Amino acid sequence: MPYQPAPNLLSWASEIDEGTIEQAARAARLPIVSGHVALMPDAHVGIGATVGSVIPTEGAIIPSAVGVDIGCGMVATETTLTAADLPDTLDALMPLVERRIPAGVGKGHEDPAVDRALRDLGRPHTELTPRQEEKVATQFGTLGSGNHFVEVCLDERDRVWTVLHSGSRGIGNQLATKHITDAKKLMRRQEVGLEDPDLAYLVQGSPEFEAYIEDMLWSQHYAMASRARMDRALVSALFLVVGTGERVRTINCHHNFTQLETHHGKDLWITRKGAIKADRGDEGVIPGSMGAQSYIVSGRGNPESYNSCAHGAGRRMSRTKAKKQLSAASLREVMRGRTWNKDRAAALVDEHPDAYKSIDQVMEDQKDLVKVQHTLRQVFNYKG
Numbered sequence: 001m002p003y004q005p006a007p008n009l010l011s012w013a014s015e016i017d018e019g020t021i022e023q024a025a026r027a028a029r030l031p032i033v034s035g036h037v038a039l040m041p042d043a044h045v046g047i048g049a050t051v052g053s054v055i056p057t058e059g060a061i062i063p064s065a066v067g068v069d070i071g072c073g074m075v076a077t078e079t080t081l082t083a084a085d086l087p088d089t090l091d092a093l094m095p096l097v098e099r100r101i102p103a104g105v106g107k108g109h110e111d112p113a114v115d116r117a118l119r120d121l122g123r124p125h126t127e128l129t130p131r132q133e134e135k136v137a138t139q140f141g142t143l144g145s146g147n148h149f150v151e152v153c154l155d156e157r158d159r160v161w162t163v164l165h166s167g168s169r170g171i172g173n174q175l176a177t178k179h180i181t182d183a184k185k186l187m188r189r190q191e192v193g194l195e196d197p198d199l200a201y202l203v204q205g206s207p208e209f210e211a212y213i214e215d216m217l218w219s220q221h222y223a224m225a226s227r228a229r230m231d232r233a234l235v236s237a238l239f240l241v242v243g244t245g246e247r248v249r250t251i252n253c254h255h256n257f258t259q260l261e262t263h264h265g266k267d268l269w270i271t272r273k274g275a276i277k278a279d280r281g282d283e284g285v286i287p288g289s290m291g292a293q294s295y296i297v298s299g300r301g302n303p304e305s306y307n308s309c310a311h312g313a314g315r316r317m318s319r320t321k322a323k324k325q326l327s328a329a330s331l332r333e334v335m336r337g338r339t340w341n342k343d344r345a346a347a348l349v350d351e352h353p354d355a356y357k358s359i360d361q362v363m364e365d366q367k368d369l370v371k372v373q374h375t376l377r378q379v380f381n382y383k384g
Helices: 018-028 093-100 114-121 130-138 169-189 207-242 319-325 328-334 342-351 359-365
Strands: 003-006 009-011 037-044 051-057 073-082 149-154 159-166 247-254 256-263 266-273 275-277 283-286 294-299 308-310 370-383
Touching (some): 003 018, 009 018, 018 051, 037 308, 037 359, 051 275, 073 207, 093 207, 093 370, 114 207, 130 169, 159 207, 159 370, 207 247, 266 275, 283 370, 294 359, 319 342, 328 342, 342 370
Antiparallel strands (some): 003 009, 037 051, 073 159, 149 159, 149 370, 256 266, 275 308, 283 294, 294 370
């Protein structure tokens, strides 16, 4: 159940630091915020707006609250396979996934088959440079880096699922950065005082607002279509290794986005920064950290959270702190028994499970926000 750590702030987090509360409270004090800001159980400090927060604004949007990875989210596919169908190890799957789903900072591919998919997406409002056009094409269907990942999991019935986390890649970052910069310039020209410049906002009806909406929606579509493409590549690779299998269903959902919704009798822009939409019946994917469980959920439609829930475990350590305090040896121990890119353990220490909150506690904290359909445990993990 939620509690109120500060005025106009409701929190579902049983583990939260003072810096996160202070940051969220700054957003809650903005004149464009209508109602309370909702903090999900995975809330932690972000840039400008808190990761794991839901911000209701009236007649305006905060670009940095959506963030630089517009449309980042999850896709999960349930298959007809069971644990008994899988080989003793999934080592043969790793090179297939590495070839079919390029991962890493700036990584792309040369695949003319993306042209049709990109034509279906149309074009953003912002005119792209030739270099950006190239980035749009080569990074479509690629994983990225950081906490982006590919997994094969088993649920409580031993049914096989694939799970993937990715967003709008380099082009989404560049478009978001442009609009965040424009919003800051606009605030300075209008002499609007802000506690944090990263909370700069765009007012509905202005040319800058309309340009942002078009670019944001395009980036969301790009991210969702890119995940769908990678999902197809992942599932087909899995079926090739196993020698059989069919899809049952796929869930593809954003957790960095904003959209116009009606709450408490008002039309509000609901910005979910590290949160997913969990209206009654909405299906979602909530991943844990490496080595931890993940969850397939359905929303309960809790109005206090603006029909939202957590998007994952949420960091309890910064990447810098994790690299100083955690080790590759302990990461290898946690991941024992799974197929993963263990040759990169030293580079993945910042993604160590101990750098994150307990996903089981996150789920306990939000029992009034979602209902668990399935609990997934990893057998294969590929990190960006």
